Amino acid sequence: MKPKIHFRIISLTATVLLIPCLTGCKDMFKDPMLDKKTGDQVTLLLLDRNFIKTKLSIRLQDIATLNDIDQEQVEIRFMGDDAANLITFTGNKKSSFNTSTGFVEVGYDPNIVIDNQNPVELTIIAMSLNYISAPQFVSYTTEGIKNVIIKMAHKIIGKSISSGPFSEPFDLNYNGIKNSDQLRFISDIGSSPTGTAWDYLNLYSTASNGTLLCNNLNDNIIYTDYGAYFFGLVSGLSLVPPALPTKNVGLQSGDFVYSTVLRSGLLKCDQGLTIHVERADGKAGSGVFDYRITFSDGTTKSGRVSCTFPSDNLIEQIYYPASNAAVSVELFGDAQYDMSPAVPLSSPCGANANFFAAPKSNLKAYKFITQYSCPDSPVGMGLSIMGEFRKVGTLNPWTSFQFFEGVCELQLEPNADYDFRVSIDGEYYYYSLPTDVTKVEDFLLAGQNEDYRLRSLSVNPTDTLVTITAEIEFSQVVCDAIQ
Amino acid sequence: MKTIKIVLLSFLVSIFGLPDLTAQTADSAKAAFSPGIGLALIASTNGLGGDAVYNFHKRMSIRLGFETLGAKKDFIFKENAVTYAANVSFKTGSISLLFDYYLANHIFLSAGAGYNLFHVEFDGQADSYLQFGDIQIPKEKIGTFNFLVDPSLKISPYLGIGFGRTLGLKKKVGFAFELGGFYQGSPDITIVSSGLLSPTSNPDQQQAEKLEGQINQYSIYPVVKLSLSYKIVTF
Numbered sequence: 198m199k200p201k202i203h204f205r206i207i208s209l210t211a212t213v214l215l216i217p218c219l220t221g222c223k224d225m226f227k228d229p230m231l232d233k234k235t236g237d238q239v240t241l242l243l244l245d246r247n248f249i250k251t252k253l254s255i256r257l258q259d260i261a262t263l264n265d266i267d268q269e270q271v272e273i274r275f276m277g278d279d280a281a282n283l284i285t286f287t288g289n290k291k292s293s294f295n296t297s298t299g300f301v302e303v304g305y306d307p308n309i310v311i312d313n314q315n316p317v318e319l320t321i322i323a324m325s326l327n328y329i330s331a332p333q334f335v336s337y338t339t340e341g342i343k344n345v346i347i348k349m350a351h352k353i354i355g356k357s358i359s360s361g362p363f364s365e366p367f368d369l370n371y372n373g374i375k376n377s378d379q380l381r382f383i384s385d386i387g388s389s390p391t392g393t394a395w396d397y398l399n400l401y402s403t404a405s406n407g408t409l410l411c412n413n414l415n416d417n418i419i420y421t422d423y424g425a426y427f428f429g430l431v432s433g434l435s436l437v438p439p440a441l442p443t444k445n446v447g448l449q450s451g452d453f454v455y456s457t458v459l460r461s462g463l464l465k466c467d468q469g470l471t472i473h474v475e476r477a478d479g480k481a482g483s484g485v486f487d488y489r490i491t492f493s494d495g496t497t498k499s500g501r502v503s504c505t506f507p508s509d510n511l512i513e514q515i516y517y518p519a520s521n522a523a524v525s526v527e528l529f530g531d532a533q534y535d536m537s538p539a540v541p542l543s544s545p546c547g548a549n550a551n552f553f554a555a556p557k558s559n560l561k562a563y564k565f566i567t568q569y570s571c572p573d574s575p576v577g578m579g580l581s582i583m584g585e586f587r588k589v590g591t592l593n594p595w596t597s598f599q600f601f602e603g604v605c606e607l608q609l610e611p612n613a614d615y616d617f618r619v620s621i622d623g624e625y626y627y628y629s630l631p632t633d634v635t636k637v638e639d640f641l642l643a644g645q646n647e648d649y650r651l652r653s654l655s656v657n658p659t660d661t662l663v664t665i666t667a668e669i670e671f672s673q674v675v676c677d678a679i680q
Numbered sequence: 681m682k683t684i685k686i687v688l689l690s691f692l693v694s695i696f697g698l699p700d701l702t703a704q705t706a707d708s709a710k711a712a713f714s715p716g717i718g719l720a721l722i723a724s725t726n727g728l729g730g731d732a733v734y735n736f737h738k739r740m741s742i743r744l745g746f747e748t749l750g751a752k753k754d755f756i757f758k759e760n761a762v763t764y765a766a767n768v769s770f771k772t773g774s775i776s777l778l779f780d781y782y783l784a785n786h787i788f789l790s791a792g793a794g795y796n797l798f799h800v801e802f803d804g805q806a807d808s809y810l811q812f813g814d815i816q817i818p819k820e821k822i823g824t825f826n827f828l829v830d831p832s833l834k835i836s837p838y839l840g841i842g843f844g845r846t847l848g849l850k851k852k853v854g855f856a857f858e859l860g861g862f863y864q865g866s867p868d869i870t871i872v873s874s875g876l877l878s879p880t881s882n883p884d885q886q887q888a889e890k891l892e893g894q895i896n897q898y899s900i901y902p903v904v905k906l907s908l909s910y911k912i913v914t915f
Contacts, residue, residue, distance in 0.1 A: 229894045239894055242825055243879035243887060244760060248810075248817050288813020306815055481884075566884055576759035579879030602879035666886075 230575070237652055240570050240577035240668070245602055247581040249284065249304035251311060251340045254485075254503065254583065257299045257323055257330075260348035260384060265299035271325040273301060273347070276332070276437060279317050282306040286622045296623030302583065313338045320392075320437045322428060323347045329383075331400065331455050332428060332437035334392030338469075339511050342583070342599075344485065344501035350384035350400050364398060365456055367414045367423045372407035379404040386455065390498070391438045394463050394516045401454040409454060411444040422459040427452050464522075466515040468547035472528060474536075475507035477553040481564070481606040482506045484554070485583075485597035486536065487529045490545060493521035502528075503583070505601045506554065515545050526550035532587070532596040533557065533608035560608035563632060566666040567603045570652070571676035577668075579603030582619055589614040589629060634658045637665060648675050713738035716914040718847045718854070722747050724905035726862070727773040727797075733909055735847040739782040743790075743846060748773030748797055756807060762822060766804030772901070773797035774862065778838060780846055788842045788856075796836040796864050798901060800829035806875075823875020829895070831864030838862050840903060847909050858905040866896040 230239050255273060257266040273294045275283055280292040284304040294301050311317055316338045323330040328349035337343055364385070371377035383400040391397055403409075414423050424442030428435040432449040436442065442457050470490065476482055483505040490498045490512070502510035517524065522544035530536040534554035542548045556562065570577035579602040585595035588610065595618070598605055609615060612633045618625045631640055637656050645651060652668040720731040722745060729747030736742070752769040776794030783789060806822035840860020848854035869888045873880040880887055 225897055227897070233894060239891070240887075241880075241891070242759070242873075242877055243882075243885060244762075244822075245876045245879050246760075248812055248821070248876065284813060284815060288815050290814040307817065307821065308815060564884070566886070568885065571760075574759055575757075576762075579882065579885055602882045602885065604882065604884040 232652075235652060237670070238573050238575060240568060241575040243568060243577045243579040243603070245581050246578050248288070248307050249286075250307050251305040251317070251337070252342050252583075253283075253303040253305070253319075253321075253335070253345055254342055254501075255301050255303060255321070255323075255345045255347060256501075257296070257328075258346055258348050259328070260350050260386060260388060266325070266328060266349055267297065267299035269325050269327060270295060270297045271299075271323050271328065271349075273303075273321060273323045275303075276320040276322070276435070277318050279305075279309075279319050282309050282317075283319075294623060298620060298623060298625050300620050300625075301623040302620055311337060311340050318439070320439070321345065321347060322437065323349055324430065325349070327352055329400070329428075329430075329453055331386045331389040331391070331397050332426060332435070333390060334438035334514075336392070336439075336514055338513065341510070342503040344503060346500065348386070348389045350386060352383060352402070366398075366416050366420055366458060367456075368410075368412050369401075369425070369454075369456060370410040370412065371403070372405075373410070377407075379407060380409075380454065383453075390514075391457065392514055393438045394465065395438065395442065395457045395459050398456040398458060401456070403448050403450055403452045403454065405450050406448065408447050409443075409445065411456075419461060420458045421461045424457060426455040426457060428455075429453070462519045463516040464519045466517055466544075466546040469511045469513040470515055470524075470526070470542075470545040470547075471549045472502055472510045472512060472526065473507070473549050473551045474502070474504045474510070474528065474554055475552075476534075477555060480506070480562070481604075482533070482554065482556075482562075482608070483599040483601070483605060484531050484533055486531060486534075486554075488512070489527045489529075490515065491525045491527070492517050493523050494518045503597070503599060504554075505599050512545075517545060522546070528552045530554070530557075532593065533560065533598075556608040559610065561611045561632075562606055562662045563609050564606045564662060564664045565600075565604070566664065567600070568668045569603075570668065570670050572670060572673055574676075584617055584619045586615050586617045589616050632663070634663055641667065648672050713849070714914050716847060716911045718852075718909050718911040718913075720745075720846060720854070720856075720907040720909035722905060722907050724858075724903055725749075725772075726901065726903050726905070729773070731846065731907060731909070733847040735911075738849070741780045741846055743776070743778045743780065743792075745776050745778070746773070747776075760810075762806050762810050762819075763808040764804050765807035766802065769801045771797060771799045774836070774838075776838060778840075780842070785849060786844055788846070790838065790840040790842060790858065790860060792838050793835055794838055794862060796831045796834050796862060796901070798831050798862075798864060800827075802827040802829075806877075817876070821875050823873060823877040825874075825877050825880055826872040827891075828870040828872075829867050830870070831862075831901075832868045833863065833865040836862040836864040836901070838903070840905075842905075844907075845909070846907060848911050852911045854907075854909040854911070856905075856907045856909070858903065858907070860903045860905070861900040862903065864899060864901050866892060866899050868892065869895075 275292045316336050318336045320332050320334045322332040330347045330349040371380040380401045386397045386400045424444045426442050429452040431451045485503045524545045525539050525541050527539040528536045537553040540550040568577045582600050587593045587595050609632045614631045618627045652670045655666045657664045715736045718733050722729045727747035727749030731743045731745035733743050750771045754767050774794030778790045778792035780788045780790050803826040805824040806819040810817040840858050842856050842858035844856035845854040846856045869891050871881040871888050
């Protein structure tokens with residue numbers, strides 16, 4: 198009997214051991230750091246290589262047409278102590294940037310603290326062969342993306358000031374002559390902000406060397422002060438905000454003169470106004486939205502905010518009428534979102550204007566999840582970077598969005614083709630993508646080249662959301678360039 | 681397919697053969713057995729510890745045990761021009777309640793469950809600044825990472841086969857060698873990261889889920905155990 202008993206014992210033992218081993222020990226000795234499907238090195242850590250938390254996103258517009266100035270090389274020059282802290286996309290310090298796209302992103306040294314005690318203060322002026330802007334002062338007490346629109350005037354020298362008053366509420370004398378023909382009118386720059394309590398009026402150019410004298414303010418009720426700023430391309434001399442304007446200065450031929458006034462009864466709102474934006478359904482998304490603050494005297498302040506929902510955007514440098522602090526704040530939708538109505542506030546100072554963004558009804562949500570890596574590296578990249586898109590074949594305005602840690606959610610038209618672009622140091626890099634889920638994979642696979650390959654790609658469509666997840670491996674050449 | 685058939689066949693043979701086996705050996709066992717309680721020292725892949733053993737039948741005993749083991753290693757690695765100081769700490773062990781059934785005097789099957797103490801932690805932080813153009817990104821801004829690996833089944837079933845006695849049958853001292861495994865389920869990974877490494881724990885990136893997929897084969901924690909027991913009380 199003994200052999201029979203032993204056989205049964207051994208059989209049972211074998212059963213007990215084999216079942217878990219066969220089911221549980223599969224792949225037990227495979228290297229878990231190699232991808233089970235592709236055999237590639239697994240990405241363990243994701244690094245956001247976007248080290249720059251504060252960026253000035255600068256857009257150049259023609260002051261007359263409001264079109265982007267994207268057909269000529271423009272130099273954007275920064276002045277002030279903090280200009281020494283500006284950096285390019287690759288971390289190189291510069292105080293002057295060039296672009297021919299009408300757009301440039303300028304970084305601020307992330308090692309410099311920005312707060313109420315240490316605000317970033319800069320004066321920006323843009324110039325090109327055919328255009329010049331008014332110097333614009335900006336001041337920020339918080340980190341983040343700061344949108345600045347620089348309006349540039351076409352340098353077509355117009356009539357001399359002698360041929361018309363050009364709305365000046367004071368006398369402009371050049372070389373002792375009121376409304377001298379040596380002071381040539383270029384443009385009304387009333388819509389360009391100084392960034393301070395002062396308002397610009399007109400831009401002139403000098404036709405000869407001489408002395409500028411401002412006097413005889415004709416309305417000291419509306420205005421409390423007046424004067425002029427100047428900027429010399431040739432002379433290199435300048436007086437720009439936030440300094441006070443001058444009333445008497447020697448200029449050289451070709452210098453630019455910006456007449457300016459200080460309106461009465463304005464108070465500065467030190468605490469700023471926060472524009473809060475989120476989606477009513479609490480979902481993700483991003484966009485860049487125009488805002489307009491209308492003050493009780495009918496004047497306005499406008500600009501743009503970059504939002505990754507939910508988003509708080511502090512609007513600074515607000516000057517409001519002391520007689521009535523009430524404002525109305527509007528935020529305008531874009532190609533992705535409709536925005537909730539204007540918000541009335543009794544005062545902008547320290548107040549919150551809350552807005553809800555609702556996706557447009559004909560659009561569908563597309564979530565892009567991206568990881569970038571280098572060959573044989575366990576550290577990948579999830580980038581936070583701004584981009585823009587528009588439908589292929591249209592001349593619609595580009596719609597801005599933001600990748601946050603490699604993820605973004607966009608509202609796009611199904612079964613359409615879109616162009617995307619990102620701007621790096623004033624240059625746009627373009628790519629296209631169809632939103633037809635049956636075409637995405639083939640399209641992306643076909644787009645692979647010697648610079649990158651797709652490690653993995655998944656497209657998961659549901660009724661309400663299409664999730665496209667892509668792991669992209671750069672070539673070693675590209676990785677060496679990035680690092 | 682053939683393997684599965686063999687396994688099923690051997691299982692059926694074992695089950696249907698079992699009543700025979702017990703009937704043949706029961707009489708001889710009855711005469712020499714007296715129940716007892718003892719303590720055992722344990723050294724296993726699941727840790728060092730001890731068992732309290734109650735041998736209430738010649739063929740059956742129960743064990744309440746605790747075992748634990750830990751290890752820690754510091755190391756550095758360099759990626760993307762940043763040096764990271766990392767640390768891996770590994771802890772295993774269990775508080776277990778097991779039932780032993782002796783197929784023969786010195787062969788037994790164990791089944792039960794344990795509160796699984798398995799825990800792996802991999803953490804670290806940047807240990808060098810990153811040169812970025814003209815500026816340096818300090819290591820504090822690059823950030824930290826922390827990976828936690830835990831069993832998805834904290835109460836893990838156990839199955840094993842042993843040779844020897846978990847408590848001596850006739851002698852005060854017993855010795856056993858045991859092979860088995862805790863079924864702990866596919867390990868769960870939790871990631872916490874900060875600074876520039878924060879995309880690592882961004883839920884949208886599903887980094888934890890991806891890594892879980894890489895280690896889901898480790899659902900069984902293998903146990904090789906040696907025990908040395910001493911019978912304290914005999915009834």
